Amino acid sequence: MRRASLLIVVIVMLVGLVAFLGSQVPPVGAARPYEGQTIRAVVNAEYVKYSLSLVEKDLYDKLGVKIETEVIPLDAFVSKTLLEFNSGSSPWDLVMFGPSNMPDYGRHFEPLEPWMQKLKLDFAVEDIVPVFAKVMLRYQCKLVSMPYDGDIHMMYWNKVAFERAENRAKFKAKYGRDLLPPKTWKQWDEAAEFFNGWGWDGTNNKLFGAGASYKPSGSGYSYHWWRSRFFSYGGQYFDADMKPLINTAAGVRALEEMVRTMPYYPPGVLLFESEEPKTLLVKGEIPLLYSWTSTGKRVGNAAESVIVGKAGFGLVPGAEIDGKIINRPAITPGRGMAVSKYSKKKEVTMKVLEFISQPDQSLKIVMDPKTIMDPWRLSHLRSPIFRKAFPDADKYLDAIEAAFPFLVPDPVVPAADEYQRKLSFEITEALAKRKSAKEALDTAFAEWEKITERRGRDKQKAAWGEKLAEMKSLGIEYHPEWAQKAK
Template sequence: MLNRRELMGAVSVFALSPSVAWAQAKNAAETAVAAAKQYAGTEISIVWEAGLQSLDPLNYSGPKWEKLTGIKVKVVEVPTDQMFTKIMQDFRSGAGAYDALNVIPSWMPDLVRAGALEDLDPFVDKFGYREELQDIAPAYRDNQMTVGGKIYGFPDDGDVMLLYYRKDIFEDPKMKEGFKAKYGYDLAPPKDWKQFAEIGQFITDKMAPKTYGAGFFRAAPYPQYMFQERFRMEGGKFFDAATMKSTVNSDIGLKVFNGMLAENKFMPPGVEQWNFVDNLANFLQGTTAMTISWPPYGRWAAGYGSGEEALNWVPKSQVAGKVGYALNPLGRDELGVGFALAVSATSKKKQAAYLFIQWLNSKQTSLERVQLPYTLRDPFRTSHYESPEYRKLWPDAPAYLDTIKKAGETGLLDLSLLQQDKYDEAMTKAISSLWTGEDPKAILARMASQFDAITEKVGVDKQREVYKAWAAKPGAYPAA
C-alpha cells in the first residue's frame, strides 16, 4: 500500500503526463506545448517562404518551440513562386520530407483535391482549438480556412491591401482650399477611383517633381491583385457561372485597364517598372503622396523596426508621423496572397506538426509573432487589433490597427481555382503588356482566351464546381 507521500508523488507524475497535462491547459498555446512534450528529442520540418518571412521560425518561434517542448524545427526555405510545386512534388513522391506547411490560400482547392493536405478537424477537436479560431478576423476565417466544409489550414497572415496617404499634405490648408475650389469636395482619402485620379493629378500639378500624387508597384506579379480587386468592385465577374466562359473581356475590364493606364501619367516617371521595394522607397522618402500595399508599409513608414539589422534594406522613413491609413477606393480591399498553416498528408509526424502550427497560430503566440519588426506576418486576429501592447508601438498604431480590422472584416478573397497559378500568370502577363502600350481591348481578349483554355484543360465541369464553391464565399464578390 502507498503511503501519503508516495501517493502524492504518483499523482504528480500522473498530472504531468502529456495525455493529461494538455487537457488541463488554460489556452491553445499551453495545450499544444503540453501535448507536444511527448515528442521531445524529435525533429519536424516546415516549409516557409524564403526571405524575411522565414526569420520568424528561424530566429524566434522555432527556437522558442524547441525550448518549450524539446522538438527541433527544421525550416525549409522556398521562394514563393516555387512553394506550390515543391509541396506537390513531395506529396506525389510520397517522400514525406515536409511535416508542416505554409500554403497560399488560393492554392488550397488544388492541394486538397490532390490529397496533399491533412484534414485538421480531428486535431482541432482533440486539442480544443475550435473556440480560439473564432478570434480570427472573418474575412480570413470564412474564406481561407476550409475547403468543402473541412478545415485544411489556419489563416496566419493578415495580408490585405491598404491605402497609405500623407496626412500633412491632405491637411495642408492651402491644398485643401485649392482642391475644394477646383473639384467641389473636400480633400480626403478617395472614396472611388475617380476621386483617386483627381486627387493624384492635383497633388502632382502642385508639388511635382518633389512629390507626385501617387505611386504603385507596377512590376509583375503584384498588379494583378489590384486588378482583381478593382474589376470586382466595379461590378465585374471572372466567369459566366453556367458556361464557365471568361467574362474579363468586358466594358468593366476595359474601364479598369484604362484607369490603371491613365493613373501612371500623374505618377513618377518610370513607375511602370517599380517593384515592391521601389514603391516602398519612394513613399518613405516622400516622393509619393499616396500608395497601396500590404500592412508592412504602414509599420515601416512609422519607423517601427528601423534599428533591426534585418531591415537595413528598408530606407529610413522621412514621413514618420505623417502617414494616414484608409481603405482603398470603393471600400473593399484585396486580401492579396496571405498564408495559412497546414499539415502535409504524407508527414510521418502529423500530430507533432499539428501541435506546432496550433501553437504558432494561437492567440498568445501569434500576437508575439505579428509584432516582430523583421518579419512580414501581419495582424489577423481580433485580439491583435485590440491588443493594448500593439496599440502602443508607435503613436498612430491604433489608427493602423483599426484600418486593418475594417479591411479584415470585408476583404476580397483572391480568385481560387484549380491550377490557379495559370490564371494568375495570364493576368500578370496581361498587365505587363498594358504598360508596353498594347491596345487594352486586344489584351483583354487574349486574357479571356487564355482563361478559357485553362478551364478547358482542367475540365469545365470540374472547374465549375470549384468556382461555384469559391463564388459562394462572402469575400468572393461584393454584394449586389
C-alpha cells in the first residue's frame, strides 16, 4: 500500500513538473529565432536613426534582434562609407545609401534573390511604386536593395493666400489674370513677386513670397531646385558622348530666373536645408513651396502647423511648350537599405531588411512626421489609416501619386555624388551673385569634365548610355529649342 501511494505521489509530481515546464516553452511561431543577436546599421541623419526605433520593439519581439545604429553626417556620408567599402571591409551589416549612388555602392551589396529563395523571404516587390522599383533596387541587373524613403518633390500652397478676395483683386489688377496656384515657372515667379513683403494673410506682417532650399551640400539642395526648371526647359545632363549639357540655354535660363527672383525669398535661403522652408510654410510665413513629400506630414501636424486643412498639394510647376505644360519634378534621390556583402551576419540582416520593408512596418516609418521618410509602396499611398491621418491627407497622397509619371532621376552613373556637389556649389555661387549664371555653369561644366576624365570617359559613357536610354523611355530627352520657346 505504501508503495502504491508513493508511486501515485511520484506520478503526480512528474505530471506537475511536465505541465510547469510546458508552460515555459513559447508556442510554435512565437520563438525569437535570432535571440541575443545585434546587427550594426549605418545611416546619414538622426531622424533616420529615429525611424528605425519605430520598429525596433516589434523586430525584437518577432526575431530577437537588436539594431545598433551609427549616424555619419550627411555631407561626409558617401565619402566615409565608400572609403570603408573600397578597402574591402565594413563594420556595418545594414547599409542606408542614396540610390543615385548605386553605381558606386552596388558592388559592395549582397544580392537579395539567393537569400529570398534560401530563407523564403518576401519583400512584396509588386507593392513598390514602379518608378522606385526601376531606379532604386538593382545593380548590374541584380536585386540588391529595398527602398526606404521615396523622395520626390511636389508643390504646396497656403490656400488663404490664394483665396482672400483682396489678394485676388490686387493680383488681377497687377498681372491681368486670376490668382491661382502656379502651373508654370513664369506663374510661380509672378506669385512670389506678388506675395513678397506684405501681409497677404490679412495681418500687418511683412511676409515672404516663396520658400526654397538653396544650400550647396552633399544633398545638393540648390541643384535639386534648379534641375526641375532645367529639365522642363528641355535640358539633359549629358549628350550621348558624355559631354555635359548643363551650361546650355536651358541651364542658363533656369539659373538666371532663380537669381532674378532671389529678393522674393526669405533672408538666409542660401543656407536653408530641407526643414527651414517647411517650417516657414507651416507657420504661415510663406505662401508657396515645392519640396519633399515629407513636407505634407508637417503641414498636417496640428502640434506645429497653422495651415492644417488650409493647404493645397500639386505638381511642381513646369514650362508651357507649344500649348502643353511640361512638368519635370525630381526624384531627390531617396534612400535605400541594403546588406553589406562584408557582413558576418548576412542571414539575420536579411531577415531584418525583410522585416523593416514589410508594408505594415514601413507604413509606421513613412507616416511619422519626425522621420522625414516618404511613401514608397502603393499600399502606403492607399492606406486607409494614412489617408485619414490628418485633414486632406487623402489629397496629399493622391498628389504624390499624380507626380510619378513625370519624375526625373539623378544622373545615376559612377561619381554621381561628385557631379552633384560640383554643380550645386556653382549654382549657389550664382545665387550669391559671385558669378553670373553662365560663368557658374561653365565652371561646373569644366568640373564635370574633370570627373569624367578621372573616372574614365569610356566607362562613364557606357554607364550613361544605359541611363540615357532609360530616360528616353520615360519621355525625357534633350530639346535645345525649348529654352527659347518656353512660356
